[in-house]
Amino acid sequence: MLACVIESAGKLAVVPKPDPEPGPGEVAVDIVYGGICGSDLHYYHDGAAGEFVIREPLVVGHEVVGRVGVIGEGVTGIEVGTPVAVHPAQVCGECEDCTAGRPQLCASSRYLGSAAHFPHIQGGFTQRLVVGAGRAVPLPDGMSLRRAALSEPFSVAYHAVRRAGELTGRSVLVTGAGPIGCLAVAAAREAGAETIYASDLTDYALAQAKQMGADVLLRADHPDDPAWPAKVDVAIEASGSGPGLNTCIRTVRRAGTVVQVGILPPGMTSVLGNALVNKEIELLGSWRFHDEFADAIGMLADRIDAEPLISHEFPLADARAAFDTASDRTTACKVLLQIADPEAVVTG
Incomplete structure (x- = not known):
């Protein structure tokens, strides 16, 4: 073979x-x-x-x-x-x-x-x-x-969205609109998020996020775009970059939740540590998945194209x-x- x-x-x-x-x-x-x-x-x-x-x-x-x-x-x-x-x-x-x-x-x-x-x-x-x-x-x-x-990448995204907790009626920012980010958009939509923002450095990737249910598309290299939200309830970092993580920390509301699912570069990553403290942000890691696999397959088969x-x-x-x-x-x-x-x- x-x-x-x-x-x-x-x-x-x-x-x-x-x-x-x-x-x-x-x-x-x-x-x-x-x-x-x-x-x-x-x-x-x-x-x-x-x-x-x-x-x-x-x-x-x-x-x-x-x-x-x-x-x-x-x-x-x-x-x-x-x-x-x-x-x-x-x-x-x-x-x-x-x-x-x-x-x-x-x-x-x-x-x-x-x-x-x-x-x-x-x-x-x-x-x-x-x-x-x-x-x-x-x-x-x-x-x-x-x-x-x-099925496997959607399971990764689904696990990350589950880590974020209840999303019904909440606003969500997803940084990084690669396959995992786009599938996180789909999973967040399935979980009942009210408004989903997606950011990336390329228009092509953002177009894919739109297909998966993103409401607002944001260029990560255009931080002055007035479409950027003043705050969101939950942020899911899927770009695997320090700037993406800091965008999440900066944008999530006080007592909000940030889920890191993108794999960061080896070694140290600089973060806005004081914002974690003075906003009492919950910063959560999300590593792969396990029991969600069969559920993720079912959702892809029945409800999520x-x-x-x-x-x-x-x-x-x-x-x-x-x-x-x-x-x-x-x-x-x-x-x-x-x-x-x-x-x-x-x-x-």
Whole structure:
């Protein structure tokens, strides 16, 4: 089989790998689509995502969907050919965080396509992926694999919006209108937010946020625009930048809430610390997700049409062109790798 591998900054290739076979309790998923995430792009350009540095060749990708190809011993309740979205995290289930209902914080979590541990956790941009059967989540009837490819990033955005608390009737600012920011707009709209502001540095990204339900579009490089709100109840920082975070701190009301979901650059980030104090702002982190995955899939299937965010598709063989395209935020939003024919029939 073929897989998309990054060895270090700028060194990306599609290479052959041994075909994996599922063990007891596992299934092999024939991957159809993989969405390129911001962390994948960081591995591509920098050889690292945040604090996680590539130390061995890494199959990247964690936003993957496909069809069950082979079923391992002892697996019941799922059939060959079932379309599934793959939950990217394998947690221990026994640590303090797992047992306290915070499995997304499990220190032993093995997340697809991550250099957080060594050996690295190989990812999903591959023709066949073996995972525990419980991580292959069947799609609702009629849901296309293309739409389901947004399940993982929408789960990230949905978790961030849940971290913000009750949003019914509230005003929300989302800084950064990349895929996560746009999906946070959609999740905030679904949660009942009254007015949603979205900011970004490009008009293209803001147009995507508009499609997801943003009411007011703001250029981050035009701070004097009178459309900027004097204050908002909640701010969700999805740009992964210090200026974006400080915009949130500056704009949120006294006793308001800021949720940081964008991954900031490695090391220290300067923030408006005194505003945190004298406005008694709640500053919350939001890390991935866990139990929200199935709910997020259901919302995408039934109520939220996020497919307009998919701007490009490339075959796996053209992975480098796909990564280069995804890196240009003036023309691309969510870029998919098509790893197999979405209309193919799996027979085992």
